[in-house]
Amino acid sequence: MYNLEIILRQAFYGLVLGSNYVLIAAGFSLVWGVVGVMNIAHGEFFMLGAYAAYFILTFLGWNLFLTTIAAMALIFLIGVFFEKMTIDPLRPRKKLDYDMGTLIMTIGISIFLQNLALIVFGPKYKGVPAYFDGMVRLGPIIMSYDRIAIFLVALLLIGILLFLIKHTRIGLALRAVSENPDGAALAGIPIGRVLYFAFGLSASFAGAAGVLLIPIYNVYPTVGGNVILLAFSIVIFGGLGSVKGAIYAGFLIGILESLAVLFISSAWKDVIVFAIVILVLTFRPRGLMGTKEA
């Protein structure tokens, strides 16, 4: 019943999904590590990215790359705006007060954006046709150009993010602030600006995943709810605050989910994924790459 072709094909779908999960979770993890905020509104940036793609594709008809860049720029600015307006004013507070305050604040942002989307865009599911038509045979498997293009763009973005964090001046600042904010301030790093940037960057990567996944999933005002759940499990699985961990865990969960759909049923895929996450955390509470216990 299961031949190799179908399994490989499903595994590749898993990779495509996983690459987008990585975009979502890496940003979520980055904000947790650098800004110290559990951003419950992260899924809403995905939702806004997907709507941005819908409108750009429907009314302007741009190609995948331009759409991704434009949506990311827009969501980046929206992310910076929310950091400056809602998170930044809470910064002078004490640790516990800041943690609780920002958590409640991001829940508020999430509810606000979902309802704003409901009023502005309406409750209907919106979808777009595939970015590219046609299929190609790669060895034993047949893949659509669309999935391949989505996968390549996601990989490119992951590469850019890793390069940015590892090899640029701003990446140095992001890591420094996440390890030791006072030490970073004493070294001359303007903390406030680094936090805006981290938040904007994180939002823009969630937005990019929205752009890339809209041909597969459609967009509606509460789509972010599923996304945040996913981001949560991936980031806890991979290790809180570790972007590298988010990358491994994102791909792993994407593939697991796709294979679960094939071997069991799509209704059971979340059960399978969460069961495996719970199992891993039972034996390794810090997650795959985490340095601290979650």
Next chain:
Amino acid sequence: MGLLEIQRINCFYGNSQVLWDVSLAVNANEIVAVVGSNGAGKTTLLRAISGLHKISGGSISWKGRDIGNTPPHQILESGISQIPEGAGIFPYMTVLENLKIGAYSRKNWKNRFKNLEKVFSLFPELRERRNQLAGTLSGGERQMLGIGKGLMSSPEFLIFDEPSFGLSPKLVLKLLDTISEISKQGVTILLVEQNVHHAMSLSHRVYVLENGRMVKGGDSRTLLEDDYVRRAYLGA
């Protein structure tokens, strides 16, 4: 007029006051030490200078310009660099990355390779370990890295918070040599020390901070003979 002038500053943690009308002055090319027991407010004083802690009342001026309550990165850009307790290094980053962070501000970033060479010639051990994670360094090497990071911004004024903390006696002597070496290169130095012997032997002038108040200040040699200081801090 001192290079750095602190006049009657007050600092609070929440509702409790930790610094009361504290004044201090440091002249160009001096080494000034602040001594005092645990919880006297020494670290808070240094954090206030670097902009990490708000001051309520009083003033801090640097080269005649008021710098009270200025953000830390602007303080650093004005030429004041602080090496916090525990050296303020980033354990999950390499030695080289740690040093580069010290040169983060735009002006210093351009000179980072030149300053890197200077730091490596002062601490050859750091060159050997440049690709190692800072967290794997020994206590003495960490302190070197902290100082190196502080020097990456070519500061005119270097502040040390408990530099000898946790170091073996042999390493402490080496550290004191390094600090006076840096001083000879024209960098003005303010340091906080719990080890009063070391502080007094290294510095030109000493201040004594007790329960958030400056109780004494003066020439290090004179204070070494002071009855009160001898009894309270030198165990005589």
